[in-house]
Every structure is written in structure tokens, then in C-alpha cells.
Amino acid sequence: MHPELARLFDLHGRVALVTGGAGLLGEVFVQTLAAAGANVAVLDLREDAAAQVTRQVAQTYGVETLPxxxxxxxxxxxxxxxxRIDRTWGRLDVLVxxxxxxxxxxxxxxxxxAGAFEDFPLDLWEQALKVNLTGTFLVTQAAARIMRRQGKGSIINIASTYGLVGPDQRIYQKPGQPPQYKPVYYSVTKAAMLGFTRYLAAYYxxxxxxxxxxxxxxxxxxxDPDFVEKYSARTILGRMADKDELRAALLFLASDASSYMTGANLVVDGGWTAW
Ligand SMILES: NC(=O)c1ccc[n+]([C@@H]2O[C@H](COP(=O)([O-])OP(=O)(O)OC[C@H]3O[C@@H](n4cnc5c(N)ncnc54)[C@H](O)[C@@H]3O)[C@@H](O)[C@H]2O)c1
Known part of the structure; x- marks a missing residue:
């Protein structure tokens, strides 16, 4: 790649924070930002897992990390x-x-x-709203105070296809077992991430x-292979994503490569929502 193009994606000298950074995709996001040169804070409820991700990423990519x-x-x-991030690095450029x-x-x-909607427990609904929405609100609010001071930053909200279209509950059924469902809060909170994205983009x-x-x-x-087959059949590309296939999209949004993009939603779904 020509250095002129590589520069657009370069994150050396930048600082990133990934919430849920010890999760399946969260860890991939941390690795991607570190591979592009950013120092990365890995925030997660699971202390040991966050510590492990930070250790591994610091060793592999030679960047500074903070669990x-x-x-x-x-x-x-x-x-x-x-x-702590502000004290350690004095800046924050990317929030995921x-x-x-x-x-x-x-x-x-x-x-x-996975309970039926009619019987879905109120406490689970409230807990999910608290984590997926209020938690995101609190972290973004605190991060935005640093970004505001800099006048610059990139905030990336991870949504889901189920924030765009309803889950096809048929793919979650298992013959001979009671019905089960992708829970209602998931679609609702993921759709809300898109509203939050547009609100904040316009606000700034x-x-x-x-x-x-x-x-x-x-x-x-x-x-479950049966689920994988049913899911795959619903996508244009005929398969589920490999977690590494989210890397380029994340780096694009985090870096100056997407400098003319705000308030948008980048969909990487194998075509699920296109047919
Ligand atoms: N994996 C998928 O197939 C998929 C598909 C579409 C969208 N997504 C979205 O991508 C994002 C990442 O997904 P993932 O697969 O890494 O999920 P995951 O469940 O593997 O990871 C989520 C992480 O968040 C952490 N977490 C949960 N509650 C927390 C809290 N209160 N405070 C701090 N940390 C907390 C968990 O400890 C976990 O490490 C999620 O927003 C998810 O909705 C995932």
C-alpha cells in the first residue's frame, strides 16, 4: 500500500477505549486499534479477561494498554x-x-x-436497558468531555442487524425443544444505538x-450447526461472519480514512438486510 493511503488508517499517537473489550468482537476491536498503532484502554466487567487481552495486545503490537x-x-x-485514561495519556481519540x-x-x-414476549421478565428487560443503553450513555458522556476539549474524536456505536430488521425467530427453534426467542430487549436497544448515533453526530x-x-x-x-445452517441460508453470502471480517470496518470508522463520515451506519452483515 502506498504510504499516502496507509497514513489515512494510521493510529500512532492516538488513544482508544473499547468497552466490552474482552468480548468476542470487543477483543478483535482492541487488537485492530492496537495493530494500527493506538494505545488502548480495555474496559470490561470481567477483570481477568480484560487483563489478559491487554497483556496479549501489548506484547503483540508493542503499544501501551490499560485494563x-x-x-x-x-x-x-x-x-x-x-x-484514569486522561491521567495516563492526556487524550482520547476513539471510543468503541x-x-x-x-x-x-x-x-x-x-x-x-429466551422467554416468550408475553412472559418476558421485567427485571431482564430493565437490566438490558441499563447495560446496553444507560451504560453506553454514561461512558460516552465521560469520554465526550475529553473529546470536546480536543475538538476531535471518533465514537463508534456497535449496533446489530436486529436493530434494523426483526429477528427471524424460526432460526432459533430446535425440533423437540420448547420454543425460544432472541429477546425483545436486543432489537430495541440495538435500534436505539442508531438513534443515539444520529443524535450525537448532529449535536457535535x-x-x-x-x-x-x-x-x-x-x-x-x-x-449449534443446525442454527449456523439456518442463519447462513438467510444471508446473501451464504455464511456467518468471521470475527476478523469486522476489523477493516472498525478501523475505517476509527481513523481519518472516514473523515467525511458522521451520523452514518456501516452495515457488515453478509447481505442479511439486503433481501
Ligand atoms: N457477536 C455477534 O454475532 C454480534 C452480532 C451483531 C452485533 N453484535 C454486537 O457487538 C458487540 C460486541 O459483541 P460481542 O460478540 O463481543 O459480545 P460479548 O457478549 O462476547 O461481549 C460483551 C462484553 O461486554 C461485557 N459487559 C457486559 N456487561 C457489562 C457491563 N455492565 N460493564 C462492562 N462490561 C460489560 C462482557 O463482560 C463481555 O466481555 C455487542 O454490542 C453486540 O450486541 C455482536
Missing amino acids: LPVDITQPQQVHQALE NSAALDPKVSAEGRVQA AGTQIRVNALTPGGVYNHQ
């Missing part, structure tokens, strides 16, 4: 985490809001929190703070 064992629903913890309650399909085809008009959404389709993670 932040934080619950994003706790304002005080979030505030202290962002203060990836932490979320996202019930996965297991190797046996089970889905967590006149600054260089850009806010975009990244919408992945289903990522292969050793799910």
Missing part, C-alpha cells in the same frame, strides 16, 4: 475510568461502545434469556467529533 475492570452502569466507576448484553446461541442451540455539528454506528451481522462462534 479497566468497570461496570458501565455505575457512574462513579465510569467517571474514575475516564479520569461494544459492551452489551447479547445472548448467544450455544453449541447445543440454546439461547439465554461544527466540531471534528464524529459519531457513527457499526452494524455487524451474526458472527460464527461454534454455535
